[in-house]
Structure formats: C-alpha cells, structure tokens
Amino acid sequence: MDIKDIRADFPILSDERYIYFDNAATSQRPRQVLEAVADFYKTTNANPLRGLYEWSVGATEAYEKARVKVAQFLNAESETEIVFTRNATEAINLVAYSYGLYNLHEGDEIVISIMEHHSNILPWQMVAEKTGAVLKYMEYDEKLEFSDEELSKITDKTKLVAVTYVSNVLGVTNPIRKIAKLAHEKGAVVVVDGAQSTPHKKVDVRDIDADFYAFSGHKMLAPMGIGALYAKKKLLEDMPPFLTGGEMIELVTRDSATYAEVPHKFEAGTVNAGDAVGLAAAIDYINDVGFDFIEAQEKKLTALTLSAFKDIPYVTLYGAEEAERHSGIVTFNIEGCHPHDVSSVLDSEHICIRAGHHCAQPLLKYIGVNATARASMYFYNTEEEVERFVEGLKRVRGWLGYDV
Amino acid sequence: MDLKQIYREIVNEHNLHPGHKHDLISPTYVLEGVNPTCGDDVNIQLKLDDKGVITEASFNGSGCAVSQASSDIMMDQIIGLTKEEALRLVDTFMAMVHGTVSDEELETLDEAAALQDVAHMPARAKCATLAWHTLEKILKEE
Numbered sequence: 154m155d156i157k158d159i160r161a162d163f164p165i166l167s168d169e170r171y172i173y174f175d176n177a178a179t180s181q182r183p184r185q186v187l188e189a190v191a192d193f194y195k196t197t198n199a200n201p202l203r204g205l206y207e208w209s210v211g212a213t214e215a216y217e218k219a220r221v222k223v224a225q226f227l228n229a230e231s232e233t234e235i236v237f238t239r240n241a242t243e244a245i246n247l248v249a250y251s252y253g254l255y256n257l258h259e260g261d262e263i264v265i266s267i268m269e270h271h272s273n274i275l276p277w278q279m280v281a282e283k284t285g286a287v288l289k290y291m292e293y294d295e296k297l298e299f300s301d302e303e304l305s306k307i308t309d310k311t312k313l314v315a316v317t318y319v320s321n322v323l324g325v326t327n328p329i330r331k332i333a334k335l336a337h338e339k340g341a342v343v344v345v346d347g348a349q350s351t352p353h354k355k356v357d358v359r360d361i362d363a364d365f366y367a368f369s370g371h372k373m374l375a376p377m378g379i380g381a382l383y384a385k386k387k388l389l390e391d392m393p394p395f396l397t398g399g400e401m402i403e404l405v406t407r408d409s410a411t412y413a414e415v416p417h418k419f420e421a422g423t424v425n426a427g428d429a430v431g432l433a434a435a436i437d438y439i440n441d442v443g444f445d446f447i448e449a450q451e452k453k454l455t456a457l458t459l460s461a462f463k464d465i466p467y468v469t470l471y472g473a474e475e476a477e478r479h480s481g482i483v484t485f486n487i488e489g490c491h492p493h494d495v496s497s498v499l500d501s502e503h504i505c506i507r508a509g510h511h512c513a514q515p516l517l518k519y520i521g522v523n524a525t526a527r528a529s530m531y532f533y534n535t536e537e538e539v540e541r542f543v544e545g546l547k548r549v550r551g552w553l554g555y556d557v
Numbered sequence: 558m559d560l561k562q563i564y565r566e567i568v569n570e571h572n573l574h575p576g577h578k579h580d581l582i583s584p585t586y587v588l589e590g591v592n593p594t595c596g597d598d599v600n601i602q603l604k605l606d607d608k609g610v611i612t613e614a615s616f617n618g619s620g621c622a623v624s625q626a627s628s629d630i631m632m633d634q635i636i637g638l639t640k641e642e643a644l645r646l647v648d649t650f651m652a653m654v655h656g657t658v659s660d661e662e663l664e665t666l667d668e669a670a671a672l673q674d675v676a677h678m679p680a681r682a683k684c685a686t687l688a689w690h691t692l693e694k695i696l697k698e699e
Contacts, residue, residue, distance in 0.1 A: 491621035493595060493684060494564070500680075501560045509595045523596050523619050552561050553622060554569030 154446050159533050162438075172504045172538045177321050177349060177482050177511075177529035179371045182435070186374055189434035193427045201426045202400050202417070216426040219433035220416075223381050226436045227366065228357040234389065236382045236416040237429055241348040242272040244367030244382035245315075247419060248344055249276030251392040252365075253313060259285030261312040264341075266299070266327065267292045267519050268320040271512040273346040277315055286312070292519065297325045297473055304335055311341040318350035318361075322511050322527065323472045324482030326350070333362040342388070348372060352531070353451065353480045355444045358383050370428065374435035379428035382419075389415040396421040447532040451481035454530045454539050458483050461543040467550065467557070471520055481530040484511075487546070490553050492526040498552045502545045558674045564622065567630075567671045572622035577615045577632035589618070590691030592683050597621060599628055601691050609640045621684050623675055628688035630669050640696050647693045654686055 160166045162183040166173070173181060197211035204210070217232070224232040238244040253276070257263065263277050267290045281288040287310075291303040307314055314336040319326050333343045342364040350356055352373035358366045365388070369380040384392075394401060394412055398421040403411040412418045439447070456476035462468045467488035472479055487495055492508035499506055507527040510517050517523065528542060550557055558566070584602040591598045597620035604613035614636050616628040631650075635643045649666055652658040654676040663670050676685040 491597075491619075493597075493621035493681070494623070497560055497623075497678075497681060498564070514596060517596070552564055554564070554573050 154442065156450070156533070156535055159442065160535075163533060166533060170503045172534075172542055174504065174506045174528040174530055174534065174538070174542060176352075176531040176534075177372070177527065178507055179377065180352060180374050180531055181533070182374050182376065182431075183438055185438050186376070186431050186434045190376060190427050190431040193430040198427070200423055202424070212426050215430050216424060219426075219429035222433040222436050224383075226356075226440075227351075227383050228359055229383050230359065231386060233415055234383055234386050236384065236389070236419040237424060238367075238380045238382055239378050239425075240369040240371065240380035241346060241367040242369075244365075244380055245273055245344065245346065246276050247382055247395040248365045248367070248384070249280050251395045251419070252342070252388065253277070253280035254283060255393065257281075257284040257286040257312050260310065261286040262289055262308065262310040263287070263313045263315065264289045264291060264307050264311050264336075265315045266290065266317065268323065268325075268327070268516055269315070269317055269513065270321050270346060270348065271514070272348075273315050273317060273344070274515065277313075280313075290515070291316075297323060297478070299327070299332075304332070307332075307335050307339055307341065309339055311336065311339050313344065314341050315344040315346070317346040317348075318356070319353065319480045319482075320513075320516075321349045321482065322484050322513050322516055322525070324349075324479035324484070325473055326354070326478070326480065329361040329363065333364075337362065349480060349482070352439075353444075353447060364388060370432040370435060374438055375432040376428040379425050379432050381432075386415065389419070392419075394418050394421065398422050400424075442532060448477075450532040450534075451479070451530060452477050454534055454536065455479045455481060455483060457536055457539045458528065458530075458543065461539070465543075465547060468546070471522075471525060481534075482527065483529070484525050484527045486522065486525050487549055489555060490549060492524045494553055495526045495546075495549050498549045499542075499545050504542055504545050506542075560675065560678070563671070563675050567668070568622050568626040568675075571626035571629040575625060575629040577629050578617060578625070579615050580617055581613055581615050584613070584615075586695045588691055588695045590687050590694070592620075592624070592687050594683060595621070597624055597684070597687065599624060599688050599691060601628075601688060601695060603695065605640070611635050611638055611640070611643060616688060620687065623672075623681055623684040624687045627669070627672055627685045630672070631688050631692065634667060634669060635692070644693065644696050647689050647696075650689050651686070654682055 163181050199208035199212045201212040201216045220235050221232045223235045289306050336343045344365040345363040347366050347368040351368040366383040371377040401413050401421040469486045471484040496508035581602040585605045586603045589600045599618040602615050606612050614632045649662050672685050
C-alpha cells in the first residue's frame with residue numbers, strides 16, 4: 154500500500170506545510186467518508202425510523218446498515234448489541250446512569266485504573282457518590298503493567314470494573330481479557346473504554362469478553378458526533394433507558410410508557426443517521442487499509458521518533474521503550490520548557506501536537522508531572538513528517554532562551 | 558509580532574530570570590489561580606500597608622513561559638499602587654486582551670503592553686491572563 158495514495162484521499166493533508174500529530178485527539182477524514190455523509194443528505198435524507206415513505210425507509214436502511222457494520226467491525230454477536238451515541242464519553246455515561254445507578258449499592262466497589270481518561274473516571278465518581286459505592290484505583294508498575302497485587306483489588310465486593318484498552322497518554326495496551334476474566338470470576342461487569350484502541354487495532358469484543366465497550370467515531374476517520382456503545386444483549390434488555398423521548402417507546406399513555414426493543418430504547422430523539430453512514434464509510438476505509446498496515450506504519454513512525462529522542466539529552470519520554478507498545482502515541486517533555494510553549498513554538502512551524510494534561514489529571518499526578526507534550530501519529534503520517542517534527546523539536550529550547 | 562519574536566524579546570527574560578518568583582513572609586493576601594485547561598497554577602502573594610498600598614508582591618507555582626512572564630511583569634507594575642489603581646490596571650489589561658483598549662490606555666500598561674499579540678492568540682490568552690484574573694479576584698473579594 155502506497156502512503157502517497159492514502160494521503161491523496163485526505164483533502165486536509167494536501168497542504169504539506171502542516172504536520173498533523175494530534176490524532177489521539179481526533180483523526181482526519183478521507184473524502185470517502187465526507188462524500189458518504191454528503192450523499193446521504195443529497196439522496197435519501199428523511200427522519201429515520203418514523204416515516205412510511207420511500208426516503209424515510211431509505212434513511213432507516215442506511216442507519217441500520219451502519220449498525221450492522223459496527224457490529225461486524227467489533228465482532229459483536231448481533232447488531233442489536235450496538236447503541237449509537239455521540240461519542241465514547243456519552244456511551245460510558247449511558248452505562249453509568251442506566252447500569253451503575255441501578256446495580257450498585259452502598260459498600261459495593263468500583264475498580265478502575267489510574268490510566269483512565271476523565272471520561273472513564275467522572276461517571277464512576279458520580280455513581281459512587283450517589284450509591285455509596287467505593288471507587289478504587291489499580292496502579293501500574295515500572296513495566297507499565299498491573300501486578301497481581303493491584304489486580305487483587307478486584308474482589309467479591311467489586312460490582313464493576315472500568316478500564317481503558319489503550320491509554321491516551323502512555324499508548325500502552327492493557328490486558329482486557331485477563332481483567333475481564335478476573336472480574337467475571339467475582340461477578341463484576343467490565344466496561345472498556347475503546348476510544349484509543351478502536352482506531353489502531355482489531356477489536357473483538359467477544360474475545361476480550363467485554364460487557365460494555367465504548368468508542369468514538371471521530372478518532373477513526375468518521376465525523377464528530379457519532380460513536381457507539383457495545384453491550385451484551387442481556388444487560389441492555391435489563392437496563393432502563395438513559396434518555397427518554399421520541400422513537401424509543403412501544404406505547405405511551407398519559408401517565409406511563411413501555412419502551413421499544415433494544416437498542417432503540419437507548420436512542421431517544423432523532424438519531425444522527427448522516428454521521429452513522431459516515432462511520433460505516435470510515436470502517437470500510439479502515440478495513441481496506443487493514444490493521445496490519447496501520448499497526449506496521451504506526452510502529453515504524455514511533456520507532457523513528459523514539460530513536461531520535463535517544464539522541465536528544467533533554468527529552469523525557471513517558472511510556473514504554475518498545476515502539477510497538479505505543480499505538481502511535483508518544484508523550485514527552487523537554488527539560489526547562491513547559492509543554493504549552495513547546496506546542497506553540499512547533500505551531501509556528503505548522504506542526505500540530507497536543508500539550509496539557511490530556512484529560513487524565515490523576516494519571517499525570519501519578520507520573521509526577523503537571524503537563525506533557527504529546528505527538529500522536531496515525532497510518533497516514535510519514536517518516537518525513539517525523540524527521541521534520543524532530544528537527545523542529547531540537548530548535549525549541551533555543552527559541553525559549555536556552556543555549557541548546 | 559510573531560510568537561517566536563515575543564518569546565525572544567519579552568517572555569524568555571522574565572521566564573528564565575523572574576524578579577518576583579518567591580514567597581513573601583507573612584503576606585496580607587494569598588490566592589491560587591488555576592487554568593483548568595492545562596492544570597497550571599499561579600500563587601499570588603501581596604502585602605498591603607494600612608493605606609491600602611501594595612508594598613510587596615510575588616508569585617509562585619508552575620506554568621508555561623507566557624503565564625510566568627505575564628505574572629512577573631504584573632508584579633513589576635503593581636508594587637507601589639493602591640488597590641484601586643491596581644484594579645484599574647487589570648481592567649486596562651483585560652481591555653487589551655479583548656481588543657477594546659485605546660492607545661493612551663495601552664501606554665499605561667508599560668511592559669505588559671508587549672503581551673498584546675500573545676493575548677490575542679486564542680490558544681494562549683488564558684496563559685497571559687491567569688495572574689491578572691487572580692489579582693482581580695483577590696482585590697475585589699478580600
């Protein structure tokens with residue numbers, strides 16, 4: 154596969170002055186995705202699931218085909234296990250409000266990891282506060298792994314374990330299958346934050362045995378505002394709705410209502426069919442490129458970055474030594490320079506990287522820093538871009554008033 | 558002025574060699590300001606005499622070069638001012654950030670006026686204003 158052909162599919166990448174290394178925040182979109190969304194609105198736009206006429210039926214079909222596509226992509230047993238949401242954050246909140254608040258009680262325990270993004274912390278703080286459950290953190294060791302002692306925080310009291318598959322700061326992949334097995338032995342359910350894993354690796358929700366799996370479309374070539382929650386069907390059936398309103402009912406009287414079948418019970422109001430079609434196109438694109446290529450390209454770019462870092466004495470890397478353990482995410486600091494200043498100086502050379510706490514303040518506190526810089530690469534990035542980024546990085550200290 | 562020039566001509570000197578980055582002994586007021594988007598914090602300490610004149614001012618905390626330089630420049634300028642004069646200076650600085658400042662007013666900002674261009678960068682305005690917002694809070698609420 155030729156990287157030039159891939160890049161030609163992404164209109165925004167045609168301006169080669171810019172280097173986009175903030176893919177862990179959001180990816181870019183290929184024209185195939187942009188056109189799929191435009192085509193939906195140009196040819197079959199109507200309110201899905203309601204109308205009895207041709208266009209509405211067409212919109213419904215397009216929307217439901219996207220659901221099937223997501224189910225196949227994650228290897229779910231059935232498309233009825235896929236609930237469309239705005240993003241991973243909304244998907245995790247759905248689980249917190251519709252599962253957590255109803256199934257956790259005083260004295261129960263919620264176990265999460267110190268690596269979590271705020272979107273997989275705050276909903277559980279809320280559940281703990283409202284139910285009286287206790288929130289516990291598993292911390293990783295110097296090998297970026299969870300020791301048996303840390304994993305033993307999952308006990309008979311644990312009712313829910315929430316862990317990210319891939320860390321948005323360290324880039325490491327967590328052993329979800331192992332964690333799920335431990336949790337299930339204790340009778341707890343497992344919520345997996347798949348925001349950073351879904352774009353970068355083949356995900357099989359049945360193989361890892363996740364009870365809930367959340368992801369965002371916008372980090373994997375799809376439009377902003379569409380994501381999904383996978384959940385085992387039995388769990389979805391027993392859960393009350395998250396939001397209530399239109400097109401999620403079976404029957405409504407003046408005082409009561411019965412709800413529609415899953416997954417529609419969880420999709421109140423007019424759905425985002427246009428972007429669901431975009432997500433389906435993004436999945437097609439990723440499948441065409443293939444995860445073998447995606448992982449190989451990310452590993453190559455990461456290896457190049459890490460080896461360049463070795464020659465720069467004032468760079469501190471946060472994360473594994475091995476390139477294949479990064480999922481394209483390289484988090485670092487430059488001695489004496491605040492990451493905001495690093496990002497601003499690189500920005501003046503059209504190099505886009507992230508700086509700050511990456512919505513993971515407990516993790517940064519655990520690492521012992523206030524903020525970091527983060528370069529995150531995807532399969533359309535190139536070795537030339539990495540070289541330019543490294544050259545730019547070497548000039549940063551000079552611009553900020555240091556001799557080197 | 559482009560960003561690199563601002564760093565070279567104003568920010569770096571104050572960031573690398575701040576004149577007011579230390580703790581005061583028994584300050585009258587202490588207040589911590591936090592920038593939630595980056596987690597940076599600035600701790601502002603003031604000593605006022607019985608006439609309400611700021612006799613000593615310092616800051617501490619961690620932050621980017623822009624926020625550190627802005628804090629240091631602010632301290633330079635508020636020492637010797639009364640509460641009311643300092644608040645007027647904050648108003649003028651905010652007016653500069655919002656682009657509503659007159660040329661005469663801009664002159665009263667002295668060195669802080671050099672932060673005009675960085676304060677207009679949407680990504681960095683919060684860094685430039687953190688110390689000023691915190692000072693305003695102290696003087697208005699304490």
